Every structure is written in structure tokens, then in C-alpha cells.
Amino acid sequence: MPVTDKSERQRPIYPSGKPYRLYGDYLRQRFGCRVYKVTLDAGFTCPNRDGTKGSGGCTFCDDTGSSSRAQNRRDSLTEQIHKNIERQRVRFKAEKFIAYFQSYTNTYSPVERLKRLYDEAIHAHPDVIGMSISTRPDCVDAEKLALIASYQTPDNYICVEYGMQTVHDRTLNLLNRCETHADFLNAFQLNQSFALDHCIHVILGFPGESWEDQMETAACLAALKVQGVKIHLLCAMENTPIAESYLRGEWQPLEQEAYVSLIVDFIERLSPETVIHRVAGNGHHQHVVAPLWLQRKLEIMNEIDAEFARRGTFQGYRFLQS
Numbered sequence: 001m002p003v004t005d006k007s008e009r010q011r012p013i014y015p016s017g018k019p020y021r022l023y024g025d026y027l028r029q030r031f032g033c034r035v036y037k038v039t040l041d042a043g044f045t046c047p048n049r050d051g052t053k054g055s056g057g058c059t060f061c062d063d064t065g066s067s068s069r070a071q072n073r074r075d076s077l078t079e080q081i082h083k084n085i086e087r088q089r090v091r092f093k094a095e096k097f098i099a100y101f102q103s104y105t106n107t108y109s110p111v112e113r114l115k116r117l118y119d120e121a122i123h124a125h126p127d128v129i130g131m132s133i134s135t136r137p138d139c140v141d142a143e144k145l146a147l148i149a150s151y152q153t154p155d156n157y158i159c160v161e162y163g164m165q166t167v168h169d170r171t172l173n174l175l176n177r178c179e180t181h182a183d184f185l186n187a188f189q190l191n192q193s194f195a196l197d198h199c200i201h202v203i204l205g206f207p208g209e210s211w212e213d214q215m216e217t218a219a220c221l222a223a224l225k226v227q228g229v230k231i232h233l234l235c236a237m238e239n240t241p242i243a244e245s246y247l248r249g250e251w252q253p254l255e256q257e258a259y260v261s262l263i264v265d266f267i268e269r270l271s272p273e274t275v276i277h278r279v280a281g282n283g284h285h286q287h288v289v290a291p292l293w294l295q296r297k298l299e300i301m302n303e304i305d306a307e308f309a310r311r312g313t314f315q316g317y318r319f320l321q322s
């Protein structure tokens with residue numbers, strides 16, 4: 001695999017002026033206006049909670065199924081979409097919206113039920129211009145992806161978000177994830193056969209993962225030239241095994257400075273084309289046990305920019321061109 005000479009590498013010009021390719025820029029370029037996601041809870045569960053694959057869930061997942069809690073699962077999808085759109089119009093001056101199936105595993109149902117839910121979401125409001133569907137890699141198959149792909153039109157943005165988390169099976173075991181990296185690779189290959197937009201979720205700061213281990217995860221994403229990445233730091237939400245571990249003094253989250261350095265190392269290794277959906281700010285602030293600094297999203301984003309500037313690097317600076 002030839003390696004591009006970094007000394008010849010030009011800093012890409014991203015519209016926001018950031019040293020990495022921001023999701024907001026990508027959406028604005030594609031739709032010509034301010035687009036936001038409206039989070040949904042469609043009443044799914046997860047095979048890692050109902051006993052099919054495991055019970056108790058992943059050690060970092062709370063009883064909302066890793067939701068932002070911006071919705072009420074007792075409301076219909078149409079009600080959730082309308083309420084969230086009104087909030088986001090006021091808060092962010094958003095003009096168009098992506099229905100985001102966020103909570104739990106949003107392909108974990110028979111295809112007939114999935115079709116009813118996706119149909120409702122895509123038609124719920126005239127300003128909905130697409131869907132993002134978050135799932136476990138072991139919960140997609142050709143029939144479900146064919147259904148999801150059927151919503152793709154030139155005007156509709158359809159994206160599947162896969163929780164890969166890490167490339168290391170020993171970490172996935174430790175997390176009680178009840179799936180393997182091979183499951184992710186199979187799902188990714190199938191996803192590519194349907195030419196579906198995708199975003200891969202990863203988590204930094206897992207116990208037992210060295211810097212080199214985490215850079216292996218970045219190298220995998222770079223080799224696959226994934227379209228989008230959402231980067232989280234491992235954080236302890238209340239009533240989760242990881243929070244209990246934190247409260248017993250068995251696990252400590254990364255400090256802010258260490259995270260900033262690590263995520264810059266990570267993004268430097270990704271393809272310059274990959275869209276970065278998130279670099280900071282996971283979990284609803286009222287329910288985070290640790291680290292509390294993670295809620296200072298703007299400050300962290302500014303520090304990430306400053307670290308890139310200090311190094312004179314940018315997204316893709318250490319990308320290995322194949």
C-alpha cells in the first residue's frame with residue numbers, strides 16, 4: 001500500500017473553515033440550507049436487551065437505548081417529528097429536517113413493521129427531507145436494506161448509522177456487546193451493495209484499549225473510506241454498568257486534554273472525504289455521571305481546532321492512501 005507523502009499534502013478547504021469535514025457543512029452543501037436531525041423513539045428494543053443475543057445491554061447503554069431524550073416515546077412518530085421540528089426551528093433556525101431513528105435498534109422488527117414506521121416518518125412533515133436509521137450491524141439483512149434503499153430519491157437523504165464502536169473483539173466482549181467486528185464488516189459490505197449513505201459510530205477511551213489499539217480503529221475506517229463517522233468518548237450515563245464501575249473507582253474517563261489530543265490523532269488518520277458527524281457532547285447532561293466536562297461541547301470543539309492549529313495538521317494528514 002503506497003503511502004502519500006505528508007509533506008505534499010494540502011490542507012483541504014472545508015466550507016466552515018474547520019480542519020475537518022463537518023456534517024453541517026455536508027448537509028448545507030447538499031441541500032443548500034440549514035438541515036437538522038430530529039430524534040425519534042419508535043418503540044424498538046434491542047437483541048442485546050431482550051435475551052435474543054444478550055441481556056442487560058452494552059455496559060455504556062442506559063435505559064433509553066442511547067437516546068438524546070429529546071422525544072417522548074408515548075407520542076406517535078408524527079407527533080414527535082412535529083414537536084421536534086418546532087423546537088429546532090426556534091433554537092437553530094433549521095429549515096429542513098432528517099427524521100432520526102435513534103433509540104435502541106431501529107431495524108430490529110419484521111420488515112412489514114419497519115415499512116409502516118419509515119413510511120410514517122418520511123411523510124410526517126413537508127420539511128422532512130430524509131431519514132437516518134441507527135442500528136446494530138448484526139440487525140440488518142438484504143431485505144431490510146432493500147426496504148431502506150427504496151426510500152432513496154434524488155431529494156431524499158437516507159443514511160444507515162452502524163454502531164461499530166471499535167475493531168477489537170476483546171473490547172466488544174468486555175462491553176457485553178454480543179457481536180463481533182466481523183458482523184460489522186459483513187453489514188458494511190451489504191450496505192455498500194445497496195449504495196446506501198452510512199455513518200459509523202465509534203467510541204474512544206474504552207478500558208484496556210491503548211493509543212495504538214484506537215489508531216487501529218481509525219485505520220480500519222480509513223481503509224474502508226467510510227462516508228461518515230460519529231466519534232464519542234466513553235462516558236458513564238446513570239444506571240449503567242460503566243457508571244457503577246466509575247462509582248466503585250474501577251474506571252476513570254479520559255481528561256479533557258487527553259481526549260482532545262486523542263481525537264485529533266484519530267481524525268488525522270481518516271480520509272479527508274469522510275464526514276465527521278460528531279466530536280463531542282454525548283448524553284443528556286442531566287443524566288451523565290462522568291465525565292462532566294463532556295457537556296462543554298463548544299469549548300471542546302474549539303480546543304480540537306486549536307490542537308490542529310498547534311500541530312499544523314488537518315483531517316487526512318496521516319491518511320494512508322491505497
Ligand code: SF4
Nearest residue numbers: 046057058061065104
Ligand atoms: S446495541 Fe445499542 S441499544 Fe442495544 S444495548 Fe447496545 S447500545 Fe444499547
